[in-house]
Amino acid sequence: MPSFELNGRTYETDEDGYLINLADWNQDVAKYLAEGESVDMTESHWEVVNFLREYYEEYKIAPMIRILTKAIGKKLGKEKGNTKYLYDLYPGGPAKQACKIAGLPKPTGCV
Amino acid sequence: MADVNYEIPEIQDEIETPRLKEGASAHLGPYPAQEKHMAPLGFPAARVEDWQSKGVEKLGELLKKYRSLQVYLDICVKCGACADKCHYYLGTRDPHNMPVQRAELMRGVYRRYFTPAGKLLPGVVRAHDFDEETLKKWVTYFHQCSQCRRCSVFCPYGIDTAEISMAAREIMDSIGVGHKYTTEIVGKVHTIGNNLGIPQPALKGTLEFLEEDMLDTSGHEIRLPLDQPGAEVLLVAPSADFFSEPHIQSLMGYAKVFHQAGISFTISSYASEAANFGMFIGSFDQKRKIAARIAKQARELGVKRLVVGECGHAWRVAYSFWNTLAGPWDFLDPNYPVPQHICEFTYDLYKKGALVFDRDANDDKVVTFHDSCNVARATRMGDRPGGQMMIPRELIRATCNRFVEMDPDTIGEKTFCCGGGGGLLTDELMELRVKGAMPRVTALKRVMEDKEVNFLGLICAICKAQFSKILPIYGIPMETVGGVHQLVSNAIQLGAKRGIV
Numbered sequence: 060m061p062s063f064e065l066n067g068r069t070y071e072t073d074e075d076g077y078l079i080n081l082a083d084w085n086q087d088v089a090k091y092l093a094e095g096e097s098v099d100m101t102e103s104h105w106e107v108v109n110f111l112r113e114y115y116e117e118y119k120i121a122p123m124i125r126i127l128t129k130a131i132g133k134k135l136g137k138e139k140g141n142t143k144y145l146y147d148l149y150p151g152g153p154a155k156q157a158c159k160i161a162g163l164p165k166p167t168g169c170v
Numbered sequence: 171m172a173d174v175n176y177e178i179p180e181i182q183d184e185i186e187t188p189r190l191k192e193g194a195s196a197h198l199g200p201y202p203a204q205e206k207h208m209a210p211l212g213f214p215a216a217r218v219e220d221w222q223s224k225g226v227e228k229l230g231e232l233l234k235k236y237r238s239l240q241v242y243l244d245i246c247v248k249c250g251a252c253a254d255k256c257h258y259y260l261g262t263r264d265p266h267n268m269p270v271q272r273a274e275l276m277r278g279v280y281r282r283y284f285t286p287a288g289k290l291l292p293g294v295v296r297a298h299d300f301d302e303e304t305l306k307k308w309v310t311y312f313h314q315c316s317q318c319r320r321c322s323v324f325c326p327y328g329i330d331t332a333e334i335s336m337a338a339r340e341i342m343d344s345i346g347v348g349h350k351y352t353t354e355i356v357g358k359v360h361t362i363g364n365n366l367g368i369p370q371p372a373l374k375g376t377l378e379f380l381e382e383d384m385l386d387t388s389g390h391e392i393r394l395p396l397d398q399p400g401a402e403v404l405l406v407a408p409s410a411d412f413f414s415e416p417h418i419q420s421l422m423g424y425a426k427v428f429h430q431a432g433i434s435f436t437i438s439s440y441a442s443e444a445a446n447f448g449m450f451i452g453s454f455d456q457k458r459k460i461a462a463r464i465a466k467q468a469r470e471l472g473v474k475r476l477v478v479g480e481c482g483h484a485w486r487v488a489y490s491f492w493n494t495l496a497g498p499w500d501f502l503d504p505n506y507p508v509p510q511h512i513c514e515f516t517y518d519l520y521k522k523g524a525l526v527f528d529r530d531a532n533d534d535k536v537v538t539f540h541d542s543c544n545v546a547r548a549t550r551m552g553d554r555p556g557g558q559m560m561i562p563r564e565l566i567r568a569t570c571n572r573f574v575e576m577d578p579d580t581i582g583e584k585t586f587c588c589g590g591g592g593g594l595l596t597d598e599l600m601e602l603r604v605k606g607a608m609p610r611v612t613a614l615k616r617v618m619e620d621k622e623v624n625f626l627g628l629i630c631a632i633c634k635a636q637f638s639k640i641l642p643i644y645g646i647p648m649e650t651v652g653g654v655h656q657l658v659s660n661a662i663q664l665g666a667k668r669g670i671v
């Protein structure tokens with residue numbers, strides 16, 4: 060099982076570096092994962108990550124992008140509630156890259 | 171261009187047959203399935219100790235079970251007509267991706283254990299043991315076949331390499347050598363009901379969200395009902411339609427058609443998946459279990475008709491196999507095709523005058539259409555031969571003013587796979603997917619440059635996901651990709667006149 064070390068702890072991941080245990084997540088882990096993705100975490104990045112985690116807690120799946128963009132638009136202003144804004148934040152794709160940093164499993168299926 | 175550590179094929183004016191490069195894609199293999207993926211499907215958790223004899227035994231079993239497999243292994247005359255017809259060969263240059271060479275990986279084993287000459291003089295008839303090296307090649311190259319069947323169109327004997335690759339995967343699963351992506355997904359269908367693993371409350375929330383969205387944008391109360399007994403139609407869509415862009419645009423298109431025609435329908439959370447990855451892993455048993463969920467729901471909800479959303483291989487399974495897998499469907503209304511493709515459904519309503527389209531609504535687009543391999547080569551729509559090619563095009567013409575065809579050698583039954591079919595739509599195979607898309611991208615670029623095409627119409631969830639990812643790597647914007655029902659969704663006139671069916 061792949062894993063990484065951070066602050067003296069070992070974290071298990073899947074082959075693509077997604078955390079295996081949702082509960083392992085914390086801000087330092089998020090920063091570490093973001094670094095691996097070359098994403099510099101700003102306030103706006105955290106907003107997305109926090110929303111993803113809240114949604115996942117409730118529904119056990121990541122939200123579809125449209126739900127995410129609407130929520131971000133509500134919180135940060137309409138001009139930010141769109142896919143382009145999300146891709147600017149997470150060029151690797153909000154669904155896959157942001158989910159990884161948020162400690163959610165990788166969405167798989169026909170996606 | 172994207173930042174990748176492999177060479178992205180340069181797009182030429184025409185699709186060129188490349189020079190061979192031995193082992194060019196030998197490094198591209200799938201992630202292995204683990205115990206947690208294999209065990210729930212009834213496969214050995216890890217590679218079994220006597221895997222060689224067990225594998226050969228399984229091959230023997232399949233030869234008895236599928237007469238066609240035996241024929242395909244026997245009759246190839248090595249004429250080479252198929253050699254340059256596979257998108258993975260054209261894109262990777264690896265000779266093992268020539269269909270004839272791919273099949274040879276199984277033929278060698280077949281000859282060794284099942285023909286007198288191979289048993290006695292293996293070297294003379296190019297027979298080889300089912301050994302470590304062969305298994306490694308099987309894992310690699312039978313996961314570089316998207317089971318698209320393009321090669322079979324050009325083979326004078328109709329040899330279907332897709333069937334050989336399905337059999338190879340079935341044999342590998344039986345000895346505990348599985349592919350993570352496909353087995354994990356089949357597992358999710360059994361436990362949650364769909365490939366993505368969307369639980370009922372999330373699905374409900376998503377559909378309500380989209381209803382609100384449609385109310386905001388159209389001013390009409392268009393429903394996406396979930397788990398409603400007594401509806402006329404059970405709509406079975408690929409679960410990507412509940413999750414991804416541009417897939418959800420088509421979902422909204424379906425909903426508008428039902429709304430406008432005044433036909434009640436429901437989506438089912440228990441059977442919330444049209445896709446059937448049981449086919450990709452060659453497992454009749456898994457295929458049957460997945461299809462059974464749909465039959466069970468259709469009965470329990472008391473629907474009269476079954477309509478299948480935009481999903482290529484799902485339509486193959488539904489059209490060609492549902493009867494055997496989950497029939498009889500005698501409880502459904504015999505006045506309609508069982509099952510019916512959403513394109514057939516919408517087109518039929520349009521022909522009857524129940525729907526009105528405003529083509530100008532899509533005037534920002536010049537549209538071309540990519541035939542999905544499974545739909546084009548393994549199914550039918552409507553009552554005329556070639557309907558599976560004709561009906562989606564007719565729908566596009568009914569909803570758009572400008573429609574252009576790509577190179578005739580790349581459409582219809584000669585269509586190229588998107589590069590992500592057959593259970594290969596997974597990130598560890600990204601290099602393969604990018605390279606395998608080369609032929610389609612070549613034909614697309616041609617019409618983009620010559621005919622100003624800016625929209626690639628699709629009827630498959632895998633094609634949509636694959637092209638959304640791959641086209642940007644070739645410098646083509648993601649927004650180029652969309653569903654045929656996305657065009658319907660834009661053009662349909664709501665409230666103009668209410669259905670007459």
Ligand code: SF4
Binds near residue numbers: 257268331
């Ligand atoms: S079925 Fe398609 S992917 Fe497989 S060998 Fe034939 S052309 Fe290639």
Ligand code: SF4
Binds near residue numbers: 247249326328
């Ligand atoms: S076209 Fe058919 S007969 Fe000819 S090499 Fe290919 S599989 Fe064999």
